[in-house]
Amino acid sequence: MDIRSQISMIFHLDKCIGCHTCSIACKNIWTDRKGVEYQWWNNVETKPGTGYPSKWEDQDIYKGGWEKSGSSIKLKGAGKVKGLGNIFHNPHMPVIDDYYEPFTYKYLDLIESPAGDDQPTARPVSLITGKPIDIKSGPNWDDDLSGTPDYARKDPNLVNLSPAEQEAMFQLEKMAFFYLPRICNHCLNPGCVASCPSGALYKRGEDGIVLVNQDVCRGWRMCVTACPYKKTYYNWHTGKSEKCILCFPRIEAGLAPACMHSCVGRIRYLGVVLYDADRIEEVASSDDKDLVQNHLDLILDPHDPAIIKAAKENGIPDSTIRSAQASPTYKFVKDWGLALPLHAEFRTLPMLFYVPPLLPVMASLGKSDPAQLDKMGPVVKQWNDDWLYDTSTDDIFGTLDNARFPIEYMASLFSAGDTEMVKARIQKLMAVRIHRRHVTVGDISAEKSAEALKQAGLTAKMADDIYYLTSLAKFDDRFVIPASHREQAIEMMEFTGDKKGSAGFGFKEGTAQRGL
Amino acid sequence: MGSLDYFLFVAFPYIAIAVFLVGTIYRYNQKGYKVTSLSAQFLENRRGFWGTVPFHWGILMVALGHLVAFLFPKLVLSWNSDPARLIMHEGLGFTFAVAVFVGLAALIIRRLTNERLQQVTTRMDLFIEFFLLLQVVLGCWIALGYRWGSSWFAADLSPYLWSLVKLNPQTDAVIAMPLVIKSHIVCAFSILFVFPFTRLVHLLVAPLHYIMRPYQVVIWYWDRKKIRDAGTPWSEARPRNN
Numbered sequence: 001m002d003i004r005s006q007i008s009m010i011f012h013l014d015k016c017i018g019c020h021t022c023s024i025a026c027k028n029i030w031t032d033r034k035g036v037e038y039q040w041w042n043n044v045e046t047k048p049g050t051g052y053p054s055k056w057e058d059q060d061i062y063k064g065g066w067e068k069s070g071s072s073i074k075l076k077g078a079g080k081v082k083g084l085g086n087i088f089h090n091p092h093m094p095v096i097d098d099y100y101e102p103f104t105y106k107y108l109d110l111i112e113s114p115a116g117d118d119q120p121t122a123r124p125v126s127l128i129t130g131k132p133i134d135i136k137s138g139p140n141w142d143d144d145l146s147g148t149p150d151y152a153r154k155d156p157n158l159v160n161l162s163p164a165e166q167e168a169m170f171q172l173e174k175m176a177f178f179y180l181p182r183i184c185n186h187c188l189n190p191g192c193v194a195s196c197p198s199g200a201l202y203k204r205g206e207d208g209i210v211l212v213n214q215d216v217c218r219g220w221r222m223c224v225t226a227c228p229y230k231k232t233y234y235n236w237h238t239g240k241s242e243k244c245i246l247c248f249p250r251i252e253a254g255l256a257p258a259c260m261h262s263c264v265g266r267i268r269y270l271g272v273v274l275y276d277a278d279r280i281e282e283v284a285s286s287d288d289k290d291l292v293q294n295h296l297d298l299i300l301d302p303h304d305p306a307i308i309k310a311a312k313e314n315g316i317p318d319s320t321i322r323s324a325q326a327s328p329t330y331k332f333v334k335d336w337g338l339a340l341p342l343h344a345e346f347r348t349l350p351m352l353f354y355v356p357p358l359l360p361v362m363a364s365l366g367k368s369d370p371a372q373l374d375k376m377g378p379v380v381k382q383w384n385d386d387w388l389y390d391t392s393t394d395d396i397f398g399t400l401d402n403a404r405f406p407i408e409y410m411a412s413l414f415s416a417g418d419t420e421m422v423k424a425r426i427q428k429l430m431a432v433r434i435h436r437r438h439v440t441v442g443d444i445s446a447e448k449s450a451e452a453l454k455q456a457g458l459t460a461k462m463a464d465d466i467y468y469l470t471s472l473a474k475f476d477d478r479f480v481i482p483a484s485h486r487e488q489a490i491e492m493m494e495f496t497g498d499k500k501g502s503a504g505f506g507f508k509e510g511t512a513q514r515g516l
Numbered sequence: 517m518g519s520l521d522y523f524l525f526v527a528f529p530y531i532a533i534a535v536f537l538v539g540t541i542y543r544y545n546q547k548g549y550k551v552t553s554l555s556a557q558f559l560e561n562r563r564g565f566w567g568t569v570p571f572h573w574g575i576l577m578v579a580l581g582h583l584v585a586f587l588f589p590k591l592v593l594s595w596n597s598d599p600a601r602l603i604m605h606e607g608l609g610f611t612f613a614v615a616v617f618v619g620l621a622a623l624i625i626r627r628l629t630n631e632r633l634q635q636v637t638t639r640m641d642l643f644i645e646f647f648l649l650l651q652v653v654l655g656c657w658i659a660l661g662y663r664w665g666s667s668w669f670a671a672d673l674s675p676y677l678w679s680l681v682k683l684n685p686q687t688d689a690v691i692a693m694p695l696v697i698k699s700h701i702v703c704a705f706s707i708l709f710v711f712p713f714t715r716l717v718h719l720l721v722a723p724l725h726y727i728m729r730p731y732q733v734v735i736w737y738w739d740r741k742k743i744r745d746a747g748t749p750w751s752e753a754r755p756r757n758n
């Protein structure tokens with residue numbers, strides 16, 4: 001057993017309002033430079049949609065992540081043979097047009113244009129060539145289902161749905177969507193690290209953050225292919241790859257990363273989990289049907305005395321163990337079984353977990369029947385006098401199978417296709433609502449509430465805790481981060497020269513300059 | 517021996533090698549950050565494929581051919597003693613040289629005509645690309661006009677290069693060569709001379725160590741167990757990587 005600690009995140013999708021504040025916070029701090037204008041280390045996608053870069057989930061195109069090979073796994077589009085063989089031209093690499101051509105507007109023209117017959121306009125110009133361009137797309141071009149025929153209908157997750165189900169999903173009155181914010185998952189079995197021929201990418205032992213050493217990166221671009229989430233990016237100006245650094249300078253100081261700190265919907269949680277590094281390969285090589293469960297089982301119980309002892313023997317400081325015990329991630333993933341990894345089938349063992357969204361699933365829509373309407377009372381909302389948007393809690397678990405948003409779609413995103421896993425989580429989310437409605441509104445009987453909790457496998461205490469951490473949690477409940485030890489931090493400074501520049505980001509010689 | 521010949525075939529090669537060695541080591545130590553492939557595939561993909569693939573594989577093979585003839589001249593001569601094998605050898609070499617030419621020409625045209633690429637093009641990039649093109653043209657010309665290059669390279673030029681290595685330059689054979697071949701040699705040393713100041717440096721960081729490395733890389737700031745042991749002298753607890 002080789003116990004290590006890992007910074008791990010939860011995104012609660014029911015709470016995301018799609019405001020992109022997280023993306024902007026990140027951009028302003030890290031990627032507001034030449035060569036990385038197009039990079040959004042944090043981006044927010046509308047689902048269903050093709051995402052950023054376009055169709056990133058379709059590994060037939062991009063060949064990211066790992067695939068099973070005998071009893072183990074191998075990189076799908078990179079690795080020692082394929083990577084070195086394709087080093088001169090990487091056939092599966094996304095190029096700038098798969099993201100978008102970065103642009104700005106010539107705002108000064110609005111002020112400085114000479115007087116004329118027409119209003120001056122601020123024309124869009126490319127941030128690469130500086131020439132005027134027609135903007136064709138952007139990182140959130142598919143926001144809120146805009147351009148549905150081009151974006152939502154081409155969502156790679158739809159292949160698991162029958163044509164009839166797809167049609168039903170896109171009927172105008174039934175259309176639903178949700179937001180999927182994405183950052184680097186700081187995986188336990190990162191494809192990016194494994195694919196780098198130079199060995200520039202690495203995982204930090206202390207907290208599991210995955211970084212690119214800018215001094216070692218030689219621009220071979222294999223990580224861009226090998227990350228199935230497309231969260232390593234190529235800086236076209238410096239000829240180096242860059243990626244989300246999880247704001248490690250902030251983490252080291254015990255602060256939340258900028259995207260999480262600024263999140264308006266307060267959907268983000270961050271904490272430490274303990275895991276057994278010896279089991280990584282075994283878990284990543286699991287059979288398809290066991291993969292997600294094994295992935296969740298990799299996380300160890302930080303309250304178990306045997307685990308604590310082993311962790312201490314492995315040099316994990318007490319402060320980290322204490323953080324692991326208070327970790328919101330552990331609660332969501334393990335205590336309550338509410339969160340799932342995104343596309344576990346890519347086999348990188350992502351350490352960012354999502355609470356699947358309940359709202360687009362629960363609300364179903366049908367022709368309103370006056371008799372029904374009376375029965376359900378004011379909870380339901382009349383739509384167009386004729387259509388009914390049903391958010392009632394009647395027969396709550398019964399509606400799940402004919403949900404407005406096909407469960408198969410959620411399963412394709414969060415549980416490698418296993419609908420039961422997603423259903424279990426959605427039932428829990430519903431049960432918490434029923435329970436809280438019983439407590440606060442009182443129009444649901446105690447028996448019914450207890451029955452719902454029982455079916456979902458929760459207790460009233462758990463439901464209240466979930467409710468607290470979901471809705472009322474304070475900053476310190478959402479972010480439990482052990483700061484780097486001060487005494488170690490001081491000693492780190494002794495070796496500024498050989499550690500600072502290689503910490504994944506930043507330059508010792510001022511602004512990044514392009515090589516010869 | 518005229519003084520120009522003396523300069524071109526005795527002094528200049530040593531200068532070029534010295535500049536190459538000092539320049540690359542200095543650059544790597546001082547500005548190691550800038551040693552990268554500077555790939556432009558991200559900005560232009562499709563046309564780049566038809567340039568970069570033939571160019572790189574071609575130049576690798578051609579360079580390897582020169583290296584083998586330099587290191588093992590006897591082997592090459594005995595291989596070439598059979599006409600069929602000689603023709604095959606020369607034919608293969610020439611094919612790769614043509615691949616270099618075609619690839620390089622495609623890359624130059626792409627670089628000059630693509631607006632995005634112009635943003636990442638320096639004057640040095642264009643200089644070295646045209647210079648390599650000149651060298652390849654000279655090489656092809658020699659292959660066609662002065663048969664059979666692989667044999668006389670092994671017989672005459674290899675001893676000259678070895679005499680440079682042994683610090684006892686024997687230039688008679690070189691000086692008697694036709695002008696085209698002499699230019700090819702001078703160009704070769706010129707490329708060595710400018711090498712540290714061009715994008716060619718990425719050739720020296722070819723990531724062959726990848727083959728031996730375990731896939732995953734984990735780096736620790738501190739040796740986890742030693743750092744917690746009060747008895748460890750502090751400088752002992754410096755990072756234990758991987």
Ligand code: SF4
Nearest residue numbers: 184185187191192227
């Ligand atoms: S999400 Fe991608 S970039 Fe991040 S650690 Fe995983 S494989 Fe690497």
Ligand code: SF4
Nearest residue numbers: 016019020022263265
């Ligand atoms: S800031 Fe929070 S709520 Fe807003 S888009 Fe980002 S994750 Fe969603």
